[in-house]
Amino acid sequence: MQLSGVKPNFTTFASILLACATMGPLAKGIEIHQRVVKNGFLLNTTIVNTLIYMSAKCGIIHKARELLDKMHDVETISWIVMMVRYEKNGYIKGAHELFVKIPHPNAF
Numbered sequence: 001m002q003l004s005g006v007k008p009n010f011t012t013f014a015s016i017l018l019a020c021a022t023m024g025p026l027a028k029g030i031e032i033h034q035r036v037v038k039n040g041f042l043l044n045t046t047i048v049n050t051l052i053y054m055s056a057k058c059g060i061i062h063k064a065r066e067l068l069d070k071m072h073d074v075e076t077i078s079w080i081v082m083m084v085r086y087e088k089n090g091y092i093k094g095a096h097e098l099f100v101k102i103p104h105p106n107a108f
Contacts, residue, residue, distance in 0.1 A: 008035070013041055013050075017033075033054075051067050056085030064082060068082045
């Protein structure tokens with residue numbers, strides 16, 4: 001895409017980040033993260049959720065949490081992605097901590 005002058009959109013970034021998370025090339029994921037910031041996509045919830053997933057899946061759980069904490073509009077899926085990645089990385093206490101912080105809608 002770069003060689004042909006095509007600018008990536010948020011779908012491109014989300015797809016590449018998901019591929020990095022799945023295949024595990026952390027260095028490439030970090031490079032893509034930098035491009036996300038440079039291109040102004042860090043306010044996109046889908047992109048940030050994918051960054052959280054990729055960071056935690058590649059073992060940098062603290063970076064994933066930083067991303068969650070800096071999100072402007074945290075959606076339920078954002079909390080769930082982080083809790084699942086905590087659990088998958090063996091941080092049960094972190095997952096529980098987030099669970100109790102999730103704004104639960106009043107059922108009554």
